[in-house]
Amino acid sequence: MKQTLGTIxxxxxxTKRFGGLTAVNDVSFEIERGTMVGLIxxxxxxxxxxxxxxxxxxxxxxxxxxxxGVDITGLKPFQVVERGLARTFQLVRPFRYLTLxxxxxxxxxxxxxxxxxxxxxxxxxASTILSSVGLVDKARIPPVVLPHGDLRRLEIxxxxxxxxxxxxxxxxxxxxxxxxxxxxxxxxxxLNEEGVTIFVTGHVMRELMTLVPRVLxxxxxxxxxxxxxxxVANNKIVLEAYLGRSEGYA
Amino acid sequence: MPKASKHFFEELAPAxxxxxxxxxxYRGLLTLLGLLGLILVPAIQKSEYWLGIFVxxxxxxxxxxxxxxxxxYVGQVSFGHAAFLGIGGYATAGLVRYFGQxxxxxxxxxxxxxxxxxxxxxxxxxxxxGPYLALGTLAFSLILNELFQSPALQPWLGASGGVSGVPxxxxxxxxxxxxxxxxxxxxxxxxxxxxxxxxxxxxxxIRDDETSAEASGINTTKYKLVAFMISAFFAGIAGSLFALxxxxxxxxxxxxxxxxxxxxxxxxxxxxxxxxxxxGAYLFTFLDTFLGPFAGLSVFVFAVVLLLVFRFASGGxxxxxxxxxxxxIDILRGx
Numbered sequence: 001m002k003q004t005l006g007t008i009x010x011x012x013x014x015t016k017r018f019g020g021l022t023a024v025n026d027v028s029f030e031i032e033r034g035t036m037v038g039l040i041x042x043x044x045x046x047x048x049x050x051x052x053x054x055x056x057x058x059x060x061x062x063x064x065x066x067x068x069g070v071d072i073t074g075l076k077p078f079q080v081v082e083r084g085l086a087r088t089f090q091l092v093r094p095f096r097y098l099t100l101x102x103x104x105x106x107x108x109x110x111x112x113x114x115x116x117x118x119x120x121x122x123x124x125x126a127s128t129i130l131s132s133v134g135l136v137d138k139a140r141i142p143p144v145v146l147p148h149g150d151l152r153r154l155e156i157x158x159x160x161x162x163x164x165x166x167x168x169x170x171x172x173x174x175x176x177x178x179x180x181x182x183x184x185x186x187x188x189x190x191l192n193e194e195g196v197t198i199f200v201t202g203h204v205m206r207e208l209m210t211l212v213p214r215v216l217x218x219x220x221x222x223x224x225x226x227x228x229x230x231x232v233a234n235n236k237i238v239l240e241a242y243l244g245r246s247e248g249y250a
Numbered sequence: 251m252p253k254a255s256k257h258f259f260e261e262l263a264p265a266x267x268x269x270x271x272x273x274x275x276y277r278g279l280l281t282l283l284g285l286l287g288l289i290l291v292p293a294i295q296k297s298e299y300w301l302g303i304f305v306x307x308x309x310x311x312x313x314x315x316x317x318x319x320x321x322x323y324v325g326q327v328s329f330g331h332a333a334f335l336g337i338g339g340y341a342t343a344g345l346v347r348y349f350g351q352x353x354x355x356x357x358x359x360x361x362x363x364x365x366x367x368x369x370x371x372x373x374x375x376x377x378x379x380g381p382y383l384a385l386g387t388l389a390f391s392l393i394l395n396e397l398f399q400s401p402a403l404q405p406w407l408g409a410s411g412g413v414s415g416v417p418x419x420x421x422x423x424x425x426x427x428x429x430x431x432x433x434x435x436x437x438x439x440x441x442x443x444x445x446x447x448x449x450x451x452x453x454x455x456i457r458d459d460e461t462s463a464e465a466s467g468i469n470t471t472k473y474k475l476v477a478f479m480i481s482a483f484f485a486g487i488a489g490s491l492f493a494l495x496x497x498x499x500x501x502x503x504x505x506x507x508x509x510x511x512x513x514x515x516x517x518x519x520x521x522x523x524x525x526x527x528x529x530g531a532y533l534f535t536f537l538d539t540f541l542g543p544f545a546g547l548s549v550f551v552f553a554v555v556l557l558l559v560f561r562f563a564s565g566g567x568x569x570x571x572x573x574x575x576x577x578x579i580d581i582l583r584g585x
Contacts, residue, residue, distance in 0.1 A: 055465065081467030089465070095458035098451065106455040109448060110467025122448070162467045 008033035008166055008197050009054075009085075014063035016049055016221075023049040024060070025221035031166075036188070036198040038208040040232070041218035042242055047201045048090060050218070051170050055087040056080040068165060082111050084165035088158075090174060090201075092151040094143035101139040103154060104129050107161035116163035126161060133157040133187060149180035156187065166197035173207045185211050205242075209233060217241070276576055281525075288431055292424040301423045302495070303539050308434040309491045310531035314515035315441055315524050316484035321513075322522030323445050324477040325457030326376070329384040330391030332508035333371065334364040334482040338489030339499040340398065343413040346494070348406075353419045357433075357490040364486025365479045372478035376471060379460075388509065395504035412500025419494045430491055437484050442524050444480065453477055485512075518559055520566020529568040 009031040016024040023046045031037050041047050052058040054065055056077040065073045067085050075083070086107075095103050104126040108117050117125030130136040133153040138146070143154060152172055159167055169188065173181045185207055192198050202208040208215065209229040217225035217232050219241035225232045232238055272278040291304055313335060321327045338360035345356040375386040397403075399410045407413060420426045444450050455463045456470050463470050493499045502508075511534070519530025537555060541548030559567050 057461070057464075076469075077464040078467050078469045081465065086467070087465055089462070093459045093462040093465075095455045095462060097458055098454055102451050102455075105448065105451050106463060106468060107466035109452055112467060158462070158466055 005033040007031065008068055009199070010066040011050075011054070012064045012066070014050070014053060014065065015061050016046075016053055016058065017061045022221050024053060026063070027218075027221075027223045028063075029216060029223060029226065031197060031199060033165075034192075034195055034197055035214065036192045036200070036212045038212035038215040038229070039199065039201040039218060040205055040208055040215055040238075041201075041203065043203055044220075045203075045218040045241075046221040047203075047218055048170060049221075051087060051168050051201065054080075055085065055168060078110070081107075081162050081164070084112060084163070085168070086159035086162045086164035086166075087168035088152075088155040088170055088172065090171040092148070092155050094151055094154055096144055097142060099140050099142055100130060100135055100146075100154060101126055103143060104157050104161045107158050110162050112163045113161050129157050129161045132160065134183075149176055149183070152176065152180075152184055153187070156184075156191075160191070164196060166199065167191065169198065169200040171201050171203065173202055181207050205229075205233065276579070277572075280572065280575070284528075285435065289428070292427055296424065298423040301427045303535060305427055305430045305491075305495055306539075307532045307535035308430045309488050309495060310511075310515055310535055311434050311527050312437045312484055312491070313488035313512055314519065314527035314531045314534075315438055316481045316488065317512035318516040318519075318521060318524060318527055319441050319445070319484070320477055320481035321516070322524075323450065323457060324453045324474060325460070326474060326477065327380075327384045328387040328481070328509075329506075329513075330371075330387035330389070330509050331481075331485055331512040332504050332506070333387070333391035333394050334367060334485035335489035335492065335508055335512075336391070336394060336398070336499065336501075336504040337367045338364040338486030339493035339503055340407060340413065340489075341486075342490035343416045343493040343499045344407065347413055347416045353417075353494055357487060357494070360490035360493075361483045361486035364482040364489065367486075368479045368482025369475065371482075372475045376474045376478065388506070391504050391506070391509055395501055398501040398504060408500070410501060412498055412503075413493075414498035414500075416493060416497045418497060419491075426495070430495070433487060433491060437487060438524055438527070441480075441484065445524065449473075449476075514556065518556070518566060519568045520563075523566065523568060526566045526568040529571070530566065533567070 007030045012028050014024055014027040015022065027050065039047055039050070049058065053060045056075050056079065059074055064071060067083055070083065072080055072083055072085070095106065105122060107113050108122050108126045120128065127136055127139060130139055133156055135150060135153055135157060138150070143151060146154070156169070156172070172184050172188065176184065188198055188200065188211065200208065200212065213228065215227065215229050215232045216223060217235065217238045219237070224237045224241060225235045273282055292301060295301065317328060317331050341363040342356040342360035345351040345359055346353060351359070371387060371390045375383055375390070378386045398407060401409050403409050418426065419429060445453065452463070452468055452473055455466070455468070456473060460470055489503070515530040515534045516527055517530070518533055519526030519528065537552055541551050544551070563570050
């Protein structure tokens with residue numbers, strides 16, 4: 001069912017320095033179109049910085065990012081979205097005083113959202129997106145009253161409304177109960193089956209390992225492993241990064 | 251021809267139906283009654299003094315609403331709104347006084363000049379966020395304040411003396427009152443319509459979380475610039491009417507006093523409620539007028555009133571007042 005149609009995303013020697021700290025250090029990898037790839041690493045490994053570089057919220061100190069055949073290094077966030085690469089935030093950032101429908105209307109008014117909603121109309125399109133994440137019956141209420149899991153869905157809905165080719169999900173499972181986590185995992189899987197390429201981070205391995213066929217591991221800004229979940233989970237360097245160096249406990 | 255007009259009225263039918271159902275809601279009824287009351291003011295009180303106070307209040311309503319539009323709905327706080335008020339005033343005063351243009355041409359020209367200034371201020375300032383944006387706009391208004399006092403402008407814009415001897419909008423106080431009232435109502439209707447439109451939704455999203463708006467594929471800089479220009483347009487209209495009402499302008503119109511007045515009036519009525527500007531501006535104008543004779547004491551009373559409003563109705567006094575009125579009316583209707 002899933003077809004790989006070549007590379008959709010490529011990072012080449014991506015580096016980000018903040019003063020003396022190198023948050024992302026010479027990271028290179030590729031992602032195949034239509035696949036689902038996980039990114040793990042302990043807190044502070046540089047996952048979010050990497051996401052910020054890819055989505056245009058931060059400029060790399062060195063290196064290049066190619067998406068859908070085009071160099072997108074240094075583009076502004078809205079221009080990255082315009083190319084079809086959308087993201088969610090680890091700490092949810094809803095529009096607090098807008099209703100859920102309005103929250104999704106905003107990305108529907110982006111160039112790609114407008115193109116996608118042309119036939120249905122923006123309101124209809126936005127409700128379809130809301131129902132695809134299971135929030136349509138709460139369309140008229142503001143996000144402040146929602147539980148955390150629903151806010152995560154809203155975050156995904158907002159990215160989806162820009163009609164992306166690829167989604168960057170930053171820690172979509174953190175702080176969720178097991179059941180909610182499973183729901184978000186299911187949602188992610190469905191999106192991938194519909195053809196959206198997914199790049200998803202997590203600092204807890206459990207959810208990610210069962211979800212994605214390929215995992216990248218980061219530690220102290222460097223890419224330290226790339227392979228199937230099993231390979232990565234048994235990787236000596238990854239285990240050391242998570243559990244600490246053995247001599248540290250001696 | 252009659253066929254076409256019939257068609258026209260059929261097209262209009264849903265709009266009139268919507269208007270009728272809106273007019274029957276509490277809010278609609280209150281708005282219409284308020285409007286009717288304002289139209290009837292000249293029938294009760296024809297004195298130039300009283301009508302002048304109302305004219306000034308209406309001008310301040312437009313001005314306060316223009317600030318609230320930018321701060322309350324787009325989240326861009328300006329501390330230098332007097333720049334737009336002043337430039338609109340100067341443009342109108344200059345055009346009417348030296349080029350003999352009719353007042354209505356000058357009002358729109360003044361608003362247009364303010365929009366151009368909005369663009370000029372907006373492009374550099376909108377790179378700034380929060381307090382830095384506020385200070386950037388403040389700096390611009392202070393620069394204009396100095397600039398318009400420069401002796402080089404003496405022959406033309408009067409330097410520190412400003413422009414005076416501007417012919418009035420109309421020699422009939424009632425006509426002036428009704429014209430300014432029409433400008434006030436039209437300005438509010440346009441601003442409220444914009445905030446309720448899809449563009450308004452994007453504006454409010456930028457206010458709530460600019461980062462999220464960018465992640466939603468929105469070119470926030472472009473939208474903020476448009477909002478800046480809309481706000482400048484209405485502040486420019488207010489400034490133009492201000493210059494016509496006082497038959498002139500002088501550099502203090504660019505001063506911090508006028509910049510902060512916009513904020514005080516909008517906050518009194520309630521931020522992010524365009525209609526709240528009516529309450530805020532009227533309260534401000536009446537306090538300002540009637541406390542004037544007490545000189546130093548007036549500042550004290552003014553400060554106390556402001557503190558009381560902000561202490562007991564931090565969202566502005568308009569909302570609670572409107573709710574009390576509703577309860578009162580419900581009691582009268584026996585509910």
